[in-house]
Amino acid sequence: MDLLLFFEKGIWFGLAAIGFAILFNVPVRTLKLIFIIGAIGGLTKTLCLFIGINVILSSFAGSVFIGTISIFAAHTLHAPPMVFAIPSVIPMVPGVFAYRMMLGLMQLSGKVPENMFNQVLSNTISNGLNATFILLSLALGVAVPFLITRKETIKRINQNNKKNV
Amino acid sequence: MSAVYNNNQIKELGNTLLKIGSLLMSSGANSRRIRTTVERISEAFNCSVELLITHRALMISVYDSDENQFHSNLKRTSPHGVNFKIVSGISKMSWKIVEERWNIEQINNELNRLISLPHYPRFVILTMVSLAGSSFCRLFGGTIMDMSVAFLATFIGLFIRQESIKQKFNPYLCVFFASFTSSIIASAFVKYAGSIQEYALSTSVLYLIPGVPLINSFSDLIDGNIMNGIVRSINGLIIAFSIALGLLLAMQIFQI
Incomplete structure (x- = not known):
């Protein structure tokens, strides 16, 4: 893969993340970091795809990475992790898969030539399933690091147990 | 104590x-x-x-x-x-x-x-979100021309959405208006300007995707707040459906 093209992709991932960050009205001090997190997450996904991992697992890897960095970012910049994680994960949304699925559904609901039907049907289902699973893996990937690193709440549960005893 | x-x-x-x-x-x-x-x-x-x-x-x-x-x-x-x-x-x-x-x-x-606390200035929001739209277009493999079409479509669509939110329309209707506007602009370009690819159309509505409701719904579901998770995911699905409806209508009008 061309190295220059790779880093160019990083810039686009970062810009898309920044756009959504501004749409969600994040604090100004977090913008720089959101750019970096979005770019790194997107590049992780691109790298996984390049190695030959399938698109669902690559998206999962990218979003887990984003979730993990945003926890550290939250500690240093004093903002909730979701402020970093949600804008940065959105550039990985499977827009084209969803669009192709819709196109397929429209074709299927209209007149399809007899010999083409099976192909259109299988394309539509494959695109739709890809879009759904990528979306799910993005949401799961962001949520998993939060679930693992919940020291505060675990501490609180222990204290409550002691009180009850 | x-x-x-x-x-x-x-x-x-x-x-x-x-x-x-x-x-x-x-x-x-x-x-x-x-x-x-x-x-x-x-x-x-x-x-x-x-x-x-x-x-x-x-x-x-x-x-x-x-x-x-x-x-x-x-x-x-x-x-x-x-x-x-x-x-x-x-x-x-x-x-x-x-x-x-x-x-x-x-x-x-x-x-x-x-x-x-003030929001970002309106022009900044419009420009940056449109830039995000054209970044999407580039990521999915569009050229400079596709990117500028995505930029234009996102800019006008988001403007329509902000205006319709100001008029206090139903929120899903606002999304529908925005998605319809964006996709009608993009599909006009795809249909009549030969060099524009379909990436411009498919990425011109991506600024509307319900990212926050869907991710929140998932973290609620995992956390055990099943009711809230379901409510949020249905909210997200209705938004996605409104986007699809706008896109569909525009594509039917231009017969793409």
Whole structure:
């Protein structure tokens, strides 16, 4: 893969993340970091795809990475992790898969030539399933690091147990 | 350590906590965050609190430490609009309340300050989101020409959405208007300008995707707040459906 093209992709991932960050009205001090997190997450996904991992697992890897960095970012910049994680994960949304699925559904609901039907049907289902699973893996990937690193709440549960005893 | 409050003080505390909860809910925090924030603040006041969180209303009962006084109340949450400045501001405030022993009046002042914080200037929002749209287009493999079409479509679509939100249309209808506008612009280019590829059309509506409801719904579901998770995911699905409807209509008009 061309190295220059790779880093160019990083810039686009970062810009898309920044756009959504501004749409969600994040604090100004977090913008720089959101750019970096979005770019790194997107590049992780691109790298996984390049190695030959399938698109669902690559998206999962990218979003887990984003979730993990945003926890550290939250500690240093004093903002909730979701402020970093949600804008940065959105550039990985499977827009084209969803669009192709819709196109397929429209074709299927209209007149399809007899010999083409099976192909259109299988394309539509494959695109739709890809879009759904990528979306799910993005949401799961962001949520998993939060679930693992919940020291505060675990501490609180222990204290409550002691009180009850 | 016990704190004795009179009835009015408990009432004030309960109402402030409800205000915080409903602000968090409408600016896009998940249920776990709302619960921990409200509990953290009430602990700082030596009160225990029970909270019922739903999508459109919050219910709270506050007890003081002797359980002599208690206060229950219900509050509707205002219509949802994602605003992470409020989420992070309240999170910062909740730690300050614990560490610096704020009183209720200070909390209310800080809340009013957070609400009055300005959004980004409108032109900045429009430009940056359109730039994000064209970045999407580039990521999916578009050329410079496709990118500029995506930029234009996103810019005008987002403008329409902001205007229709100002006119207080139904939120799903606002999404539909925006998606229809964007896709009609993009599909006109795809149909009549030969060199524009379909990437321009498929990425011109991506600024509308319900990222916050879907991700929050997932984290709620995993966390055990199944009801909230389902409600949020259905909200996200309806938004996605409105986007699809607008796209579909535009594509039918241009016969793509």
